[in-house]
Amino acid sequence: MTEKTNVTLIDQDASRRAAISHCLAGCGVHAEPFEGLDELTTRWPKGGLFLVHDKGDTIIQLLASMAARGQWMPVVAYEQNPTTRRIVNAVIEGAIDYFAWPTSGTEVASILAEAERKADVIGNAKLREALARSRVARLTRREKEVLEGVARGLSNKLIGETLQISARTVEIHRANMLNKLEANHSSEAIKIAIEASLVA
Template sequence: MPTPQAHLVDDDEAIRDALAWLLQSRQIPCRSYLSAEDFLAAGPEGLSGCVVLDIRMTGMSGLELFETLQEQGITLPTIFLTGHGDVPMAVAALKKGAYDFFEKPFNDNELANRVLEALDHDARQRSAQASAQTIAARLDTLTSREKQVMELILAGKFNKVIADELKISMRTVEVHRARLLDKMGVKTAVELAQLLNRRS
């Protein structure tokens, strides 16, 4: 997994350098890109962290880059930097899922704080995604009968009722119950329900 960092995309060298200096002064790892095209060439699908993106650039605009990333399913939190005339465009980007925007000239500390929050947001998102994938992988190991028993357990039904509904012995229900709890890595029905709730 690559190091989480702020990815600075701005075609203005002075702003890029100032941003890099600001973030490094707060011990925030960062990498700079000269353009949207430069960032795409770096292979953003393998990156983690957040993007600090100028909304208006020569070549592909920041907004076009943001939309391209969304189309590719890349969900790095994106903070737009805007000039005064671009605020309506930035508000529209927020509605499409951008993390935030700052109007130039911006308060350095506020921007750095927001970048830290975006990095934390990305880390939490990735952790939840990994957790959901782990749960899905465990569910895939269950047999169809174990899944039936699990659904009835989650519905709050006792072993005897499950046995009657599935027309199997209570001992067989107990075996399926023990196996599915073991495969899911939990000890009780309550823990199982809590685990599955984490997927959503």
């Protein structure tokens, strides 16, 4: 890991936070510990990566917070004796790597260094995805439905028929949708929808 990398540790368990922080310090890695996302919002990191205890929907909430800020940072998750399904779900949700705790500080530092290398490769794509999700999150349910129709290449008339609204109403939703997405043309809106994984 590079010396400038900031590691933000999120774990509700104080003793585990202390153990992981101590473990990393022994390898020359400083981790800024936080109990949860609420505490983190007042001191959001400028960069680096997240080391997160995989509990509940913490990873999903963290990624949503990043998307709302238009910022992406790699997430490495951990749990004691995680199942294969849990690891797979965390990676699908957006974790870049996963490990079982407890382990050695050297092992964790190695995993974090690898996550940092992966982040350099995929960071721009993930940042575009975070920005796109942030923009799509501004849309109403109906505006999202119109965007999906536009992305499928449907005309206002066909979108209206599908949603059982008039073509004129579709036009209004379409204009609002383009404005909220900060898109000048439908093609830009479609690109944003694809980057946000709203459509395939």
